[in-house]
Amino acid sequence: MSETATANPHRNAGRPRASGVKASPETRRQILDAAAALFVRRGFAGASTQAIAAAAGLRQPTLFHYFPTKDAILEALYMASLDEPLAAFARIEALPAPAPVRLYAAIYADTAFLSATAVTQKAIFLLPELGQPRFAGVRAARERLIATYARMIAQGMESGDFRPGDAGLLARLVMSLDEAPIDIAAAKPSAESGEQARIVADFALSALLLPPARLDEIRVAGLALLNLTRT
Amino acid sequence: MSETATANPHRNAGRPRASGVKASPETRRQILDAAAALFVRRGFAGASTQAIAAAAGLRQPTLFHYFPTKDAILEALYMASLDEPLAAFARIEALPAPAPVRLYAAIYADTAFLSATAVTQKAIFLLPELGQPRFAGVRAARERLIATYARMIAQGMESGDFRPGDAGLLARLVMSLDEAPIDIAAAKPSAESGEQARIVADFALSALLLPPARLDEIRVAGLALLNLTRT
DNA sequence: ATTATCTATAGATCTATAGATAATGC
DNA sequence: ATTATCTATAGATCTATAGATAATGC
Numbered sequence: 001m002s003e004t005a006t007a008n009p010h011r012n013a014g015r016p017r018a019s020g021v022k023a024s025p026e027t028r029r030q031i032l033d034a035a036a037a038l039f040v041r042r043g044f045a046g047a048s049t050q051a052i053a054a055a056a057g058l059r060q061p062t063l064f065h066y067f068p069t070k071d072a073i074l075e076a077l078y079m080a081s082l083d084e085p086l087a088a089f090a091r092i093e094a095l096p097a098p099a100p101v102r103l104y105a106a107i108y109a110d111t112a113f114l115s116a117t118a119v120t121q122k123a124i125f126l127l128p129e130l131g132q133p134r135f136a137g138v139r140a141a142r143e144r145l146i147a148t149y150a151r152m153i154a155q156g157m158e159s160g161d162f163r164p165g166d167a168g169l170l171a172r173l174v175m176s177l178d179e180a181p182i183d184i185a186a187a188k189p190s191a192e193s194g195e196q197a198r199i200v201a202d203f204a205l206s207a208l209l210l211p212p213a214r215l216d217e218i219r220v221a222g223l224a225l226l227n228l229t230r231t
Numbered sequence: 232m233s234e235t236a237t238a239n240p241h242r243n244a245g246r247p248r249a250s251g252v253k254a255s256p257e258t259r260r261q262i263l264d265a266a267a268a269l270f271v272r273r274g275f276a277g278a279s280t281q282a283i284a285a286a287a288g289l290r291q292p293t294l295f296h297y298f299p300t301k302d303a304i305l306e307a308l309y310m311a312s313l314d315e316p317l318a319a320f321a322r323i324e325a326l327p328a329p330a331p332v333r334l335y336a337a338i339y340a341d342t343a344f345l346s347a348t349a350v351t352q353k354a355i356f357l358l359p360e361l362g363q364p365r366f367a368g369v370r371a372a373r374e375r376l377i378a379t380y381a382r383m384i385a386q387g388m389e390s391g392d393f394r395p396g397d398a399g400l401l402a403r404l405v406m407s408l409d410e411a412p413i414d415i416a417a418a419k420p421s422a423e424s425g426e427q428a429r430i431v432a433d434f435a436l437s438a439l440l441l442p443p444a445r446l447d448e449i450r451v452a453g454l455a456l457l458n459l460t461r462t
Numbered sequence: 463a464t465t466a467t468c469t470a471t472a473g474a475t476c477t478a479t480a481g482a483t484a485a486t487g488c
Numbered sequence: 489a490t491t492a493t494c495t496a497t498a499g500a501t502c503t504a505t506a507g508a509t510a511a512t513g514c
Contacts, residue, residue: 013512014466023466023511043359045276048502062467064504126357128274163437165430173434176411180404199396203404206394206437244486245492254485254492279476293493295478 021057028066031056032080035073040123044074071134077124078138085110086141089148099155100162106148110178112197125179146171177203252288259297262287263311266304271354275305302365308355309369316341317372320379330386331393337379341409343428356410377402408434 014023024030034055038047049070050060067073088109092102124130130139149171156162177200245254255261265286269278280301281291298304319340323333355361361370380402387393408431 010464010466010512010514013464013510015468015508015510017466018468027466040359041362043274043276045274045502046360049504050502058466059468060502061469061504065466068504070503123359127359128271128354128357129277131272169427169430170434173408173411173431176407177404180407196400199400200404203401241486241488241490241492244484244490246482246484246494248492249494258492276476280478281476289492290494291476292478292495296492299478301477 017057018059019057027056027058031058031063031066032073032077036077036121036124039074039077039127040121044127044129074124074127074129075135075138077121078130078135079141081121081124082138082141082145085113085145088113089145093148093152098161099152099159103149103152103156106152107174107178107200108197110145111200122179146175149174248288249290250288258287258289262289262294262297263304263308267308267352267355270305270308270358271352275358275360305355305358305360306366306369308352309361309366310372312352312355313369313372313376316344316376319344320376324379324383329392330383330390334380334383334387337383338405338409338431339428341376342431353410377406380405 011025012023017023031052035047035052038052038055041047042051048060049063052073053060053063056063063070063073067076089106092106092109095102095105097105125142129135146168150167153162153170153174154167157164157167180200242256243254248254262283266278266283269283269286272278273282280294283304284291284294287294294301294304298307320337323337323340326333326336328336356373360366377399381398384393384401384405385398388395388398411431
């Protein structure tokens with residue numbers, strides 16, 4: 001975070017790029033976009049700083065003018081992807097509406113947040129590196145989103161809207177649905193992000209709402225079926 | 232696949248290990264287990280063959296006696312994780328039961344398949360490397376699982392058990408729930424795999440079953456709420 | 463003077479190969 | 489003889505640093 005390029009007095013200074021591409025005030029953003037695309041396709045360690053720089057129209061060491069380390073690029077991506085949902089969740093949670101309605105709005109917001117082009121960026125939350133100690137801060141921020149879901153789900157259970165269950169576990173299932181559109185977007189690029197958001201939010205709410213209808217009966221029959229097929 | 236260790240005539244031959252650990256007929260399996268754990272924690276490129284070998288009690292080049300390349304290790308992991316679910320799905324789909332019941336059984340089977348210790352191995356399906364051309368065969372096998380879900384969901388819609396929708400998209404959401412227990416297992420290691428399987432299958436079936444009850448009303452209110460919070 | 467970029471490179475990996483070695487079992 | 493392992497290493501990376509360079513703008 002030390003070398004971050006800020007609003008500068010010398011607007012257009014600097015040596016020209018070898019690639020010929022004109023320097024842009026958006027360079028930092030372009031590096032982040034290039035990095036996200038490569039991290040998601042090749043993994044963090046598999047995406048070299050050389051490849052990221054090339055995708056951004058720069059030579060490899062120039063990245064280190066904008067970010068102190070390669071890790072810092074991923075960290076900046078994570079934080080940028082969490083800021084808006086965190087703010088949106090805080091706003092939605094404070095509104096005077098029934099828990100199921102607030103939950104619907106939160107899920108829709110989180111799924112629709114990223115525009116169609118940036119949807120792939122959400123896949124950074126599936127990178128194994130997220131689990132490493134160095135990204136504990138990012139995980140904590142993501143856990144705050146999950147905790148918001150859990151509170152809304154618990155409130156919905158108390159009010160009798162949702163069927164009873166472990167609100168924490170169910171919140172994680174809802175979060176895993178939020179991250180599913182990555183897969184969907186890859187398989188069916190035609191679907192609009194608003195349409196996807198609606199499908200995901202409908203799915204999640206249907207899963208939580210009472211009455212479970214014929215669920216009990218189906219569970220019993222399904223488990224019996226499984227016993228039949230055990231080898 | 233060329234150098235696979237097969238049932239050998241010379242059972243206990245071979246130079247002893249430098250680590251002192253006794254050689255085992257399970258060496259191949261142990262390499263796969265060590266590799267899965269490291270791939271999931273550090274990513275594919277981030278898990279060196281040196282680290283994998285060390286975790287398996289071997290020196291680095293010994294891996295290449297069992298697998299021709301590092302890629303082949305990941306490929307073997309994928310295939311081993313898909314074989315059993317593919318076979319189970321084929322059996323379940325052929326059974327004479329209503330679509331919702333078969334779907335419940337399939338989801339339960341896929342979620343419960345891996346024992347509690349091996350649950351992390353499921354996370355290999357979240358590795359970005361899966362998207363690369365070299366793993367097209369693995370993706371095709373995974374798509375067959377998703378297609379089975381999609382067929383069952385479509386049948387459930389035809390029979391009037393499930394609310395209408397895009398069966399292909401919904402199948403992907405169900406698959407993303409299957410892969411969620413990774414996250415759950417990491418956050419709450421106490422949950423039994425059978426309990427998790429039940430929670431996931433209940434969640435998915437509730438989401439699909441008719442009637443959607445108050446879903447329409449909640450959706451309208453939720454979207455209205457979102458418009459209020461738009462900045 | 464300040465800035466963004468460049469070239470060159472040090473030092474640390476990392477995969478895979480070559481070929482030696484220390485067991486077993488015929 | 490066959491096997492599983494080892495040691496040594498070639499060759500190809502990959503991150504990050506050092507320091508030069510080519511612009512702008514005071």
